């Protein structure tokens with residue numbers, strides 16, 4: 001495999017940088033900001049989907065895998081981006097959406113136009129039962145997971161929106177086409193892929209109805225499609241025929257993979273290089289429902305992160321992150337509003353950044369952009385948010401209550417435009433941005449934070465430089481041991497590789513806390529000036545430090 005990435009930066013192209021004034025970010029915009037990313041010591045860029053798409057789910061509904069969406073640019077722009085990134089020693093990860101296509105994809109159009117076409121079997125069509133769908137599975141975005149084809153009266157399966165019909169992985173010709181497409185991008189020189197919703201590709205083939213779990217009579221169908229037995233054959237085939245020959249780095253969005261199975265997924269001959277673990281980023285969700293959220297205590301988060309690390313370290317290499325395009329902003333999720341300061345956000349950064357695995361930064365996280373202050377449902381774009389809002393109303397919530405219920409966790413919080421400078425629209429666009437710009441952009445933007453001596457952006461640069469420096473290997477693959485677990489509000493761990501040992505300590509509270517620390521040299525601290533630690537040490541509120549140990553703990 002290629003070298004594992006150390007610091008990956010996720011770009012959500014639609015919201016990153018617009019260079020032609022249409023209010024939508026584009027590939028030329030990404031190229032124009034490569035130096036900004038180089039200054040952040042990023043070695044790998046993950047681009048959320050840039051392929052042709054009607055954008056019902058912002059590119060996660062692909063209508064042509066082999067074309068760049070015109071609003072993002074052209075294939076030449078992508079080639080230029082790959083080349084320009086390479087000049088700066090950065091690799092590109094493309095986002096592969098293989099569980100489904102858009103209903104505007106030629107395969108699906110053909111499947112609908114001619115039920116006898118070979119493309120019909122590229123998707124999952126079934127006869128209905130008693131005038132209704134084949135079963136009572138609910139889609140991830142709400143409502144039945146089946147949509148009726150009015151011409152034949154059959155139904156097709158979509159575990160996401162109805163405009164995202166699921167591909168039939170049982171069909172070898174379909175798989176071959178996907179694999180050829182993937183090879184094409186590897187030939188172009190991308191270093192790998194983030195792989196979308198991959199745990200869903202194998203479906204239970206008898207498609208049974210399940211006991212309803214809500215008054216709508218529907219049931220969460222995950223037990224019939226998440227990491228369903230038989231998926232192993234598809235994943236090994238893809239690894240052996242596509243990823244392995246190219247040494248591609250792959251990070252999978254593979255919800256539902258139990259920790260015991262991680263070796264099979266990310267071990268020596270695993271299906272992927274790494275998988276994202278949602279346990280600690282979805283920890284605030286009640287019953288796993290993404291429009292609910294509760295405040296998480298540091299201790300609870302610590303337990304979850306360490307459990308994840310224990311399993312990941314035993315199996316292979318991790319992919320640690322705080323935010324992505326499906327999450328709300330981390331300062332709103334993990335910090336109380338009064339604690340959402342530069343120090344608090346820097347501490348959150350340190351907390352996850354030195355864990356084992358590749359460290360992912362989501363655009364704007366390094367600026368500490370918070371959730372957007374949504375005032376009206378009309379401001380949202382996200383299909384999932386709008387669906388949840390409607391469900392709220394039909395469950396009897398007032399408009400205000402439904403808005404409140406969805407606003408905090410809406411995926412659009414992460415999708416508002418990047419904040420570059422103090423000009424109108426924060427320098428993101430000269431036109432009208434597709435989502436509103438955060439009102440605090442004057443103080444949060446990169447230009448302002450660059451001008452300050454102390455800012456989150458500057459701190460992230462230091463964090464990332466440290467990850468890339470002398471101790472890079474230790475951070476990537478060294479062992480991890482929890483420390484100071486007897487303290488409720490201390491999030492601390494020790495990393496080790498051979499004789500090198502590094503201690504990470506976060507004081508997760510708004511008051512000081514005294515710890516007895518071993519002697520060592522401070523490599524990074526968000527608040528302290530001194531260079532050495534050791535002995536009784538009073539940590540300031542939200543202080544976070546990384547130190548090279550010279551003494552045993």
Ligand code: GLC
Pocket residue numbers: 057060061097160196197253325326
């Ligand atoms: C993944 C993506 C998400 C998308 C979904 C359907 O979860 O991260 O943004 O909506 O898959 O493709």
Ligand code: CA
Pocket residue numbers: 017018019020021022023024025026071
């Ligand atoms: Ca544009």
